[in-house]
Amino acid sequence: MIIAIDGPAASGKSTTAKKVAEMLNFIYVDTGSMYRAVTLAVLNAGMDPNVESDVKGILPNLAISVEVSEGGSKTLLDGNDVSEETRRTGVTNHVSAVSAMPSVREEMVAMQRRITVGKDAVVEGRDIGTVVFPKADFKFYFTASHTARAERRRLDLKKLGIEHSTEEIIEDLKRRDDIDSGRIHSPLTRADDAITVDTTNLTFDEQVAFIVNRVRNS
Ligand code: DC
Numbered sequence: 520m521i522i523a524i525d526g527p528a529a530s531g532k533s534t535t536a537k538k539v540a541e542m543l544n545f546i547y548v549d550t551g552s553m554y555r556a557v558t559l560a561v562l563n564a565g566m567d568p569n570v571e572s573d574v575k576g577i578l579p580n581l582a583i584s585v586e587v588s589e590g591g592s593k594t595l596l597d598g599n600d601v602s603e604e605t606r607r608t609g610v611t612n613h614v615s616a617v618s619a620m621p622s623v624r625e626e627m628v629a630m631q632r633r634i635t636v637g638k639d640a641v642v643e644g645r646d647i648g649t650v651v652f653p654k655a656d657f658k659f660y661f662t663a664s665h666t667a668r669a670e671r672r673r674l675d676l677k678k679l680g681i682e683h684s685t686e687e688i689i690e691d692l693k694r695r696d697d698i699d700s701g702r703i704h705s706p707l708t709r710a711d712d713a714i715t716v717d718t719t720n721l722t723f724d725e726q727v728a729f730i731v732n733r734v735r736n737s
Pocket of ligand 1: 555643645646
């Protein structure tokens with residue numbers, strides 16, 4: 520069974536998806552971290568993350584893998600766990616450009632389908648219900664106000680020791696939303712058959728319960 524959860528950055532998808540996977544004993548796949556790992560590799564190689572021909576050149580040699588388990592997901596680059604490093608701002612600033620490249624998407628989508636073959640999985644991203652698994656058993660689309668999203672992101676960054684104002688984060692979220700929703704290939708968009716979950720005024724427990732109840736009562 521595949522449960523697809525899509526939505527913009529900081530809409531509450533990741534934490535919710537992880538907990539839902541844990542409760543249902545499904546594997547959890549964080550596809551954003553895969554695009555982040557490609558971006559980190561591009562930056563580490565000293566390449567321009569805006570030039571597709573450069574990025575395409577390193578794709579065949581990229582050693583990206585994902586270790587999935589119930590409720591957990593680790594992204595490895597050359598055997599090292601880069602899950603935390605890829606959440607830092609250097610990567611975040613360039614990941615929308617890298618993930619808009621068709622060659623990158625093709626590789627990552629193939630990997631996402633491979634990882635989940637024969638498994639029950641909660642898969643979280645931007646194009647899971649529309650492109651990666653258009654026949655997913657359940658599709659949820661998360662939204663939230665800019666202020667609620669920025670406040671969540673601010674607290675996440677603070678845990679990593681990075682301080683930004685809510686206003687700065689709102690600007691950054693808007694910039695990334697524009698790129699993610701406006702790109703030609705697999706833009707962020709709600710699948711017609713997805714259930715919208717507006718998390719602006721929901722607690723974490725309510726978000727989790729909403730999905731788990733839908734799945735269990737179906
Ligand atoms: O969810 P996140 O913030 O970690 O995602 C990082 C970037 O990756 C985001 O800007 C859009 C991109 N992404 C994507 O294009 N498709 C996905 N399935 C997941 C993420």
